[in-house]
Amino acid sequence: MxxxxxxxxxxxxxxxxxxxxxxxxxxxxxxxxxxxxxxxxxxxxxxxxxxxxxxxxxxxxxxxxxxxxxxxxxxxxxxxxxxxxxxxxxxxxxxxxxxxxxxxxxxxxxxxxxxxxxxxxxxxxxxxxxxxxxxxSKDEFFKFNMPSYVEQICMGELRQHVNNGNINISFYRYFSIISGKTAALFEAAFYGGAILVEKEKEVLNNYCKLGKYLGMIFQLMDDCIDFEIDESIAKKNVQSDYEQGVITLPLIYTFHKDEDIKNKASLGQLDRKDLNIAVLKAGGLDFTKMISKKYYNKFIKTMVLIDLSEEKKYQLMQILDKAFYGLKNESLKAEGK
Amino acid sequence: MxxxxxxxxxxxxxxxxxxxxxxxxxxxxxxxxxxxxxxxxxxxxxxxxxxxxxxxxxxxxxxxxxxxxxxxxxxxxxxxxxxxxxxxxxxxxxxxxxxxxxxxxxxxxxxxxxxxxxxxxxxxxxxxxxxxxxxxSKDEFFKFNMPSYVEQICMGELRQHVNNGNINISFYRYFSIISGKTAALFEAAFYGGAILVEKEKEVLNNYCKLGKYLGMIFQLMDDCIDFEIDESIAKKNVQSDYEQGVITLPLIYTFHKDEDIKNKASLGQLDRKDLNIAVLKAGGLDFTKMISKKYYNKFIKTMVLIDLSEEKKYQLMQILDKAFYGLKNESLKAEGK
Incomplete structure (x- = not known):
């Protein structure tokens, strides 16, 4: 406080x-x-x-x-x-x-x-x-270059759209989608804040990395929630990613592990319940969380390279935990910590 | 040359x-x-x-x-x-x-x-x-404020959309639509060019007016073309404004003059041929061109207030004539005059 x-x-x-x-x-x-x-x-x-x-x-x-x-x-x-x-x-x-x-x-x-x-x-x-x-501070405005982040977001969105319903989507393609559609805006946030207090290019680069890692974590954890949602919530007229044709990491992994599920999906024979069970069984959620944890560790490794006050470090860790562990730390934010 | x-x-x-x-x-x-x-x-x-x-x-x-x-x-x-x-x-x-x-x-x-x-x-x-x-020249970039023109364009587009199919649309509302949807971008062009060579606020203001007037002329003459197009062109899968629910000045005027046509329109009983005849008969095209001519005159009145080289004045007159008289002066541009 x-x-x-x-x-x-x-x-x-x-x-x-x-x-x-x-x-x-x-x-x-x-x-x-x-x-x-x-x-x-x-x-x-x-x-x-x-x-x-x-x-x-x-x-x-x-x-x-x-x-x-x-x-x-x-x-x-x-x-x-x-x-x-x-x-x-x-x-x-x-x-x-x-x-x-x-x-x-x-x-x-x-x-x-x-x-x-x-x-x-x-x-x-x-x-x-x-x-x-x-x-x-006009110089910082130009350095920030907000429109270039908008371009990146558009590219992510377009890649997602082009791959709609593509059950053969590669891991590589999936990461290029989410690094545009979600991580670019987080990177913009980290970079936009950092340029106001920092001049060193290398340090700014590290802030960008932090933003990108955080965005990836947010997206990956969000992808998991989609398969963890229970049916009572699912009934509330909320379409899952899968129902919208968006193939996310837990599912890509599952399709790699379980050819049978992939075939059923290609024939449109999977309902949400079957899908959730299949993803859980194949380890799609564990795999996605493991990847997310890698970004979590990268975040910390990069953060310690930056000379930060104790308070700033604490706040960055808080937001990292929030991204990784979800909303259970929500109340901390309300307290300003 | x-x-x-x-x-x-x-x-x-x-x-x-x-x-x-x-x-x-x-x-x-x-x-x-x-x-x-x-x-x-x-x-x-x-x-x-x-x-x-x-x-x-x-x-x-x-x-x-x-x-x-x-x-x-x-x-x-x-x-x-x-x-x-x-x-x-x-x-x-x-x-x-x-x-x-x-x-x-x-x-x-x-x-x-x-x-x-x-x-x-x-x-x-x-x-x-x-x-x-x-x-x-970064100062000029901020002075230009391009996003504010995007906002104006959006407002014009939204007003047009809200008034789609509104046969009771007022003259006033129509002008507020086209001053956003078309004239704002012309104003942006004139202002964007002028700020690079001019500092005086009053002079810049006059350039903005020129742009706005030119945009209005372009739109009004374009509205007329829509009713002058012959059927052979009309058949080429090009929807007219009216068919898209866009009620433009020639038609607004016609609806004011001819209650019968307005009633037919409200019942969807007008095809393009009937419409073109009705607009011509009611004087909708003459009225629109008369309004356009008023902007033409305003343009010249404003232009003479600005200290311009002979060449610049000539080029402005060329573009004004092009807007008002249409594409028949096209070849002049190719020659660079």
């Missing part, structure tokens, strides 16, 4: 504690959605309700902590931009996936149609880039 | 004549499409073939002409970015409109599906913003 002294500093120096910066970030995202022109707002304001855990913003803010563990206003601006960019990608993802629900809330594409969702996603994408451009 | 002396200057000072700058712009757009990662390129490279007349790029380059009528490399970069942004909006437009053909070439969404088109549009949007960010 931070001392009152440090909190008092906020008003005078435009520096914020992690918790205060996080609150400011949430307010900024809210403000961007609320201040959108009426025609846009009427479609996007419900997104504020379905806001996730702001894990990318939180990551960016940690990386932007200075030697005194304080965070500059610019980091809040970039963290907000990253979250709005994330929202934009979700809106277009939902168009791609024909998704009805996102975080338990009806999707924009389901509620207002695909056409509206395409435009609103474009608007949010522009809003994110505009917001990022409003930081006062 | 420009002298050989001026052309020789190109190599030494990074300054280009209008014709040379235009060639460079086309090459740059081509290069961005060709250098895209394979997965993207396989979908977007055919766009290069359907490239339009680069009218927005041409506008930007004219506005960027300095006192010696020469154009800096930065203008070429921004002009290319504007054209790629334009391509991005076309790709997403075609998703919105279910369009099969664009400039006589099969659309990306028809060829590869809507999902691919959504991602490729996003990629092109990011590529445009990344390219714009590569200009070396």
């Amino acid at each position: 931070f001392s009152l002294d440090k909190n008092n500093e906020v008003a005078t120096t435009n520096l914020f504690t992690l918790v205060a910066a996080f609150e400011q970030t949430k307010n900024t995202v809210d403000k961007v959605l609320r201040n959108a022109p009426f025609i846009i707002k009427s479609y996007t304001q419900h997104l504020a309700k379905s806001n996730g855990k702001f894990i990318r913003a939180w990551s960016l803010l940690i990386c932007a902590m200075d030697n005194d563990d304080m965070i500059h206003q610019n980091a809040i601006t970039l963290a907000s931009a990253i979250e709005i960019l994330h929202l934009a990608t979700l809106v277009h993802d939902d168009v791609m996936d024909d998704a009805s629900l996102r975080r338990g809330v009806i999707t924009l594409q389901k509620k207002y149609g695909k056409k509206t969702a395409v435009i609103c996603g474009d608007y949010l994408l522009a809003a994110a880039l505009k917001l990022a451009g409003s930081i006062d | 420009f002298s050989l002396d001026k052309n020789n200057e190109v190599a030494t000072t990074n300054l280009f004549t209008l014709v040379a700058a235009f060639e460079q712009t086309k090459n740059t757009v081509d290069k961005v499409l060709r250098n895209a990662p394979f997965i993207i390129k396989s979908y977007t490279q055919h766009l290069a073939k359907s490239n339009g007349k680069f009218i927005r790029a041409w506008s930007l380059l004219i506005c960027a002409m300095d006192n010696d009528d020469m154009i800096h490399q930065n203008a070429i970069t921004l002009a290319s970015a504007i054209e790629i942004l334009h391509l991005a909006t076309l790709v997403h437009d075609d998703v919105m409109d279910d369009a099969s053909l664009r400039r006589g070439v099969i659309t990306l969404q028809k060829k590869y599906g809507k999902k691919t088109a959504v991602i490729c549009g996003d990629y092109l949007l990011a590529a445009a913003l990344k390219l714009a960010g590569s200009i070396d």
